[in-house]
Amino acid sequence: MMRGSAGRREGGGSGSGTAGSGGARSRGAAAGDGGTEAQAKDYCLRLLADRARSRAELAGKLDGRGFAPETARAALDRLTELGLVDDTAFAQQWVQSRHTHSGRGKRALAVELRRKGIDDDIAADALDAIEPEDERARATDLVTHKLRSTRIRDDAEREKVRRRLVGMLARRGFPSSMAYAVVAEHLPGVEEEFAGDLDGE
Structure with missing residues (x-):
């Protein structure tokens, strides 16, 4: 009885192995x-x-x-x-999402769409949805967010912060002229920032 049970178990195992191999061959053939x-x-x-x-x-x-x-x-x-x-719908969705939530400028978005294989005309139409004032507003949001945790004690540090902010916007695909203008507009002067720190103390 024990040998019979063992035999049945062995036979079942062999059958399962054959079925498994057949399944693998079937998947391989399909591919x-x-x-x-x-x-x-x-x-x-x-x-x-x-x-x-x-x-x-x-x-x-x-x-x-x-x-x-x-x-x-x-x-x-x-x-x-x-x-x-639908590449048109995809491009529109991609541009809106990446600009709004990831802070990407039009130049960076154009590169991303090209990597996705989107036709240049379709990409251009999607990018046209971003108005210049919208792009500048997004750049301003990024700069002011960074400046909330920035303290500037001297001119050397201010210049370092200025370069860092301009570089951040450039890497995100914002035009260089816009990057310089936005940073210049919102970067506080040394005396202004230092006076604020003294008042707080």
Whole structure:
């Protein structure tokens, strides 16, 4: 009886191993033959459930998964027809979110959209939604936020802070002329800041 039970257990283990190997071969074959349009669409939908993506991003993901170019193209065309892949909407959403929440200027946003594979004309239209006064207001917010925790004791320190603030705005993609103007407008003088500290003491 014990041998029979052991035999059945061994047989069951062997069967499971065969099924597992078959499943692995099946998955490998699906990847090896370029997959199907349905599989490609399903994969894209899972990616889109995580966050919005451009068509070029999705194409890159499909290529990385081994989908054939024609299969990927067909899947993306179908998702585009359904409105689930829309580079214009993606660009508008990306610009608004990154400008508002991450403090990115138009120049930096243009680079980001290019990296996402967004067409230049679509990117330009999305960036046009940011008015010059809106961009300056966002730069001002960034500078004044930094200055809240800054204390300036002498001219050398003031110059160091000025360079640091201008550099911050430049790295975030704001025009250099705007960066210098905003910092000059809001950076306090040494005497003004020092007097405030003395009053507080």
